[in-house]
Amino acid sequence: MTIRPPGAVAAFRRGLSLSLSKPYLAACLWLIQLLVSLVIIVPVGNTLHSLLDHSPAAGRMVADPDYGWWETVTRTHPDLLGNLPEIVTKLLTAEGVRASDLDGLRGIGAVALSLALLAIMLHAFALGGVFGALREPRSSLVTFGREGMRRFPAFLAFTVAALAAALAAYRWIYLETGKVLADRVQDLETEGQAMAVTGLRLLLLLLALAAIKLLADSVRVIWVARPDLPPVSRFFAGVAGALSRPGRLLGVLFFYTLVTGGLYLLWLFLDPSAGGEARFALVPLIATQQVFVFLRLLVKVGYYAGVSEALTRTPPPEYSYVPATS
Amino acid sequence: MLRAKARAGLVALSAIASATPLPATELTPPIASYQITCRLDPESKTIEGMELLTWKNTTSRPAQTLRFHLYLNAFRNTLSTFWNSAGGARDKLPESWGSIEITRMTASDGADLLPGLRYISPDDGNPHDRTVAEVPLLAAVPPGGTISVAMDFHAKLPRVSNRTGYKGDFFFVAQWFPKVGVFEEDGWNCHQFHAMTEFYADFGNYDVSIELPASYRGKVGATGVRVEERDAPGGRVVYRFRQESVHDFAWTADPDYLVLRDVFREPGLPEVELTLLLQPEHKAQEERHFRAVKAAISGYGRVMGPYPYRTLTLVDPPWGARGAGGMEYPTLITCGTYRIAPKTVQSPEGVTIHEYGHQYFYGLLASNEFEEAWLDEGFNTYMTGRILKSAYGLNHPVLPVFGYRFPLGIEVHHPVDENRRYFAGATGDYLAVPSWKFVDRKTYALNVYSKTAIAMATLERLLTTPVMDRALRLYFERWRFRHPTTRDWIAAVNDAAGRDWTWFFDRTFFSSGVVDYAVSELTSEAAKAPKGLFERDGKLVEKAPASLASPRGHDSVVTVVRRGDVPMPVEVLLRFAGGKTYRAPWDGEARWKRYRVRRGPKLLEAVVDPDEKILLDSDRTNNGRLLSPDPRAASRWTARSLFWVQNLLDFATVAW
Secondary structure (H helix, E strand, O other), X not given: OOOOOOOHHHHHHHHHHHHHXXXXXXXXXXXXXXXXXXXXXXXXXXXXHHHHOOOHHHHHHXXXXXXHHHHHHHHHOHHHHEOHHXXXXXXXXXXXXXXXXXXXXXXXXXXXXXXXXXXXXXXXXXXXXXXXHHOOOOOOHXXXXXXXXXXXXXXXXXXXXXXXXXXXXXXXXXXXXXXXXXXXXXXXXXXXXXXXXXXXXXXHHHHHHHHHHHHHHXXXXXXXXXXXXXXXXXXXXXXXXXXXXXXXXXXXXXXXXXXXXXXXXXXXXXXXXXXXXXXOXXXXXXXXXXXXXXXXXXXXXXXXXXXXXXXXXXXXXXXOOOOOOO | OHHHHHHHHHHHHHHHHHHOOOOOOOOOOOOEEEEEEEEEEOOOOEEEEEEEEEEEOOOOOOEEEEEEEOHHXXXXXXXXXXXXXXXXXXXXXXXXXXXEEEEEEEEOOOOEOHHHOEEOOOOOOXXXXXXXXXXXXXXXXXXXXXXXXXXXXXXXXXXXXXXXXXXXXXXXXXXXXXXXXXXXXXXXXXXXXXXXXXXXXXXXXXXXXXXXXXXXXXXXXXXXXXXEEEEEOOOEEEEEEEEEEEOOOOEEEOOOOEEEEEEEEEOOEEEEEEEEEEOHHHHHHHHHHHHHHHHHHHHHHHHOOOOOOOEEEEEOOOOOOHHHOOEEEOOEEEOOOOOOOOOOOOOOHHHHHHHHHOOOEOOOEOOOOOOOHHHOHHHHHHHHHHHHHHHHOOEOOEEEEOOEEEEOOOOEOOOOHHHOHHHHOOOOOOOOOOHHHOOOHHXXXXXXXXXXXXXXXXXXXXXXXXXHHHHHHHHHHHHOOEOOOHHHHHHHHHHHHOOOOHHHHHHOOOOOOOEOEEEEEEEEEEOOOOOOOEEEOOEEXXXXXXXXXXOOOEEEEEEEEEOOOOOOOEEEEEEEOOOOEEEEEEOOOOOEEEEEEEEEOOEEEEEEOOOOOOOOEOOHHHOEEEOOOOOHHHHHHHHHHHHHHHHHHHHOOOOO
């Protein structure tokens, strides 16, 4: 009897079910993110308290940001962030950010970049844990940690390779096309056409990033699912898996993006931060934020489980780790 | 051959123009009047023109020469003064080049003046710059005398750059004809065209006929009133515009323009016929343009005085021609907007109001934009802020996301927040410097626009708005249709205020210093019984008298410091428990001032300049201090930051 592989919807649905059945995976990711974030939040918090607590401006900034305060702080404390605000702004423009822009990062801004790199390392570890734990019928936090460490060298290599590919895609698909087309875009008839060109560049970049992500995730899934194969075969089997089921994988990614986007829209609509203390006191606000992060991570784990479902026709009987028999 | 044909056509046009005199509505005696006939060739992007200049010497000395601006020569090559100071920003586009040549110049007595023409560079001595030409006269023009000079010229327009040029079929034709300088008591004031300078000219009457292909029929706008439209041979059309009592003339043509009309009507102010030449992709913003310009006509009219001309044309340059946007010419302004312009962002409103405001600061108050640019740009930025605030309320910063302009939910307060760039370079240069002598463009902009606007708003708060308005009106009434200087503005302020405010301008316009006041110390402790030796029955004892032994209330100390090098008069507000407040004026001259309150209520807060009058204060975050910390804002923003970082970390791993 041939078991047909599940479609994108079914794979994503099954992935979500798996994620909900193993909530500690999302909890692990949440904890990792929280602890990594605290590295930067402590200096941020201390700086804010030092700048605001005795200032009469503090009263009017409980609910809303103050443009003048922000401009003054970034101007009078240039070593606090460096050019981080400019980089963030440029990232959203048709010109984009170049590597040379990073030279201007200072203080918390520079730490933010380092933290992003650390997060990428931890991401490699966490994915090993997630994929390994997902494939075991009975798993636990211990499984997560053990599987994460077991896969770490290989997954780190995949992650770094994917990161390099993504950066190359950003440079060659987005930045360089922008540079080449800059003058021609000015020659277009309307601003609408110019925006369409930017949109096309952005779409191409997103497609390239999606392809890189699906390729990397496919390799990771097969790497875990087929421990019986030698490493090179596992790698190529992973590439082949992505190439053989691109539509299904893209579908899972699409639903993941859709659900995550929906969560963000819901957050923006409810906006628990608005209104200062009138809406949410500090502790309920933090609790709401963390619940949101946790929900988002549940969906994220669901995506990885969905990709795993889409690539492996049947749950494999083999365990990646053989428990000792008594 | 083509030129000969063109010239024949121009002569015919000239004859028609002079044969049909129109009733003049001069608002001021003309000094430099122009009658121009020109022919646009859209293919070669050139203009063949014939100009008749009538110039009057209003000084007490004879004029031995005439000097002309030939602005288009700024785009002639990379050796021009403009190109060098602009940093060759557009050197990659071959179509960037533009030029103007005078091919004939004869005086009214028939004398050929062209052989004597030479290019001069009064500002920098650049031998390659051809933006100013001098022509010796065979007979000097005596004081009060008049001369007429006829010229033919050939102009090549650049791809739109620094206000003028073309893009495809779109033409914005400005600073395009040989234009006489301003003859003053100490000689000609006729500066070269620099990257950071604008214009200076005498008032006169303009009568301009423009011939162009019929494809532009109905899609032409210009300074003044359109008095004639007629067909010309070869499938062409001629438009004739006239305007009295202005000092420049610009025109535009684009087959794609939507030509929209409206009328400004408001009791107490004269009607103004409005024409909006809008790009089709901005059709949805028609009403926003009209509403903004009406708010401006009303706002400037009420504060300064009525707009004296019959018409106003608003031009919306197309995509790729933004270099022509945000510019002012008499009775014609260029705006500029985006395809997606949310209503909460004051664009195109801001630029529309600002450029209209130049009808006053530049147009009617024709100050020297080369030498004192703050008198037009800075004053106008200040007034733009006032009108925007009253007509539209607070602005919001924009986050451009791949061309879409998203307004952030943050309030931007006029005028200080919109001009904060000044603070980032406050000490970079003096404000009162000729435009081309600023160290760089950024310093020019932050001084001429931003610092002046903030200084004017500070002055308004110190004088009060009614006195400021009186000063502005006085300045306008004294100097409209003339060339005011900074000293004239200061005199108007002094007269309106009834006292000497020169000190204010010495510390702002003529200083590069920074204003910064801060509360450096605030303590308030329960009053303590005094210790030591006290007289009692003629002896010294170690016990305080009963009247001092149990003091009540708090002893408070506040120290206010002047961290900036520019003093300003400020108030210091002390707020006590129980709601009591105390305001103390301080002349702000000393480096610090300490306030002690003995046995008073507990002092909760001290604020220097509590009413935010001194908008020039570069750091308002240190202007106040609370006795007890209020951690609410910092805690909430820390929580928000944590949430953002958690989400950003997730995005950092999204694709790999």
